[in-house]
Amino acid sequence: MSAPTVQTLEIVAGGITTPRGFRAAGIHAGIKAKAGALDLALIVSDRPATAAAVFTTNRAVAAPVVVSRDHLARSGGIARAVVVNSGCANACTGDAGFKDAVEMATATAALVGCPADQVLVASTGVIGVALKMDHLLAGLPNAMAALGADNGPLAAQAIMTTDPFPKEAAARVTIGGHDITVGGMAKGSGMIEPMMATMLGFVTTDAAVAPALLQRALREVVDDTFNAITVDGECSTNDSVMILANGASGVTVDERHYAAFVDALRVVCLRLALGIVRGGEGATKLVTVTVTGAATAAEGRKAAKAIANSPLVKTAIHGGDPNWGRLIAVAGRAGVEFNLSRARVTIGPIVLFNDGRPHDEAAPEAANYLKNDDISVGVDLGVGSAASTVWTCDLSAEYVRINAEYRT
């Protein structure tokens, strides 16, 4: 992370309702079968906000992603509300699913009192099953009635599927004597009951930010946060990160304050992203993978992702085995420039391979280090000077159990 450009960047307790002018709700609408389980979240800004989003690159894109992308284009990057359900991904549901996603936005817009294209929608849960629209439509007025400026935590719960805990974060930054706040929530745990996982992130801010600048900031930050984590290398049909900027702070972020705003946004998104990894299915360790000495930043990222997704590396870390040979072998097969005779492997601060020679005598020290819950591994590719960091979790038998035993 780059150094903050202002001294007053402050991480605060909170989430999506911490910025001024946002209310939220999280209720049980009956989309999840379990009685009382929260499954419908609503975020409403008290005034039109600018909006931006980053969506899944999966070509089997789900209906709510199609609708939200369309609404952002039609509204010119303006939104009043975001409505999210868990328990059903509304993916692979054909034309009927598309109509359901449109109706979800339209019904919300009628309640909020805004054009339909100023509502963004997201869904997470089962693929290939129709949304229970009767439950959803009956739940929306209840969600409206339940809106509150302290209800960020309930909304964060309502978007969870197999997540072991909710993910919220907030940060405050002072710009020219005034402060702006950025808050967010996310869900995602690896794979989701019973089908594909989804990563969803929602961020609010009371800064005023023009749509194009907001999109640029979100894209820049997502690349280093949500796009730099991996639980199992899978990419869902529904992945979405959305941001609303309502200007309620009275502070306008333009090119001059851009860096400070991005710092706050980055802090919030990174905390949410790391929360997703910590809560990864079966995860027992948070693993920071840093690749240095790459020919380009893209090659560094490619190698770091290959390491972070390697079942060999992830099982070794799970078992506390300082198996540096696996790190080298994955770097060697990652499809990037790699120079074995100049490569270096570290586990935490311990060098295990350097200049073409193993230092296996350090293995016991590295094994001891691997007992920690938060660990780091580093590979220098021995080629150039570019670097990349990604975060992942270990691979446990519990992961297999969670993903193998549904329906059986």
Add this chain to the structure above:
Amino acid sequence: MSAPTVQTLEIVAGGITTPRGFRAAGIHAGIKAKAGALDLALIVSDRPATAAAVFTTNRAVAAPVVVSRDHLARSGGIARAVVVNSGCANACTGDAGFKDAVEMATATAALVGCPADQVLVASTGVIGVALKMDHLLAGLPNAMAALGADNGPLAAQAIMTTDPFPKEAAARVTIGGHDITVGGMAKGSGMIEPMMATMLGFVTTDAAVAPALLQRALREVVDDTFNAITVDGECSTNDSVMILANGASGVTVDERHYAAFVDALRVVCLRLALGIVRGGEGATKLVTVTVTGAATAAEGRKAAKAIANSPLVKTAIHGGDPNWGRLIAVAGRAGVEFNLSRARVTIGPIVLFNDGRPHDEAAPEAANYLKNDDISVGVDLGVGSAASTVWTCDLSAEYVRINAEYRT
């Protein structure tokens, strides 16, 4: 697999010593710690043979791969012997490891009575540990003394590491009234004690085949067999497939008999490759993944590999869950052209998704089908007419245990 071009292609019991003019040995030299464990294999042709090989694409390439590649180039594609040890990969061992691999070949050549560059070498086992050269050099004369025309099975055992069973195959084909035989052995099980896995394959034939044609045949067949399997998406520092053709049958394979020879070679390599998948670490099922409707064969292969390496797909199959949504989602993220509204997903003969619509009502039938040990899944990308098939195994908690618990 293409249809055989001759009626007389016959799969026979046997391995590397089934073709005429080849002897082999498998002995305990003491490279593996376990008393009596076979760890040194030797294959010797009774006359100079043409030779070809396909090696790992890993950039952290092991010393024996460097030496074998160099010997093939120096000898002009001629070899008399192949010497293989298990228990130590001689990888990431620097200059000393390179000297050891050269000495392994030189010492073998002295015993066989041929130039050093007519000996190919291979190693599999621990990365980053030096070969026990005293044990290896003391073992070589014993291996020479033990050479026999019926000892293919012992050699197949001597190259095993965590493999649950040896892999051997042979086929006979008649060309112009004369028969030629192709035999082979392989090892590879996923990951290897205690570091990276290695896949090794050795094929012999008593056909006479010019080096360039032999290399062409091997490359063609390896792409559809050894390169079409995956246990966990990892590629080792030592992966090698080598073939020796000694002409002892008196039959010369030229362009005219090429197709018949390739058919026999393909049968042998496919059986060996499927043996590796069946013996994959923790594997309980052999999974055939067929992708159709791809824009190009390369895109079909890319999508099939993505599916075959998906932890979501592999855990679902392990659990007997007909989770077609995971197959779609992986196809969608595979980085290939994909048309959701024309895509189709099948599990065995059962259609679960077609023309943009789920057929979840067939899920119980598919769940029943998934109880079989050999299963197939199919995804039509809905774009073009190209296809690709790859083979993999399921992902079990036992895989995690095997790879997590070394050293702990």
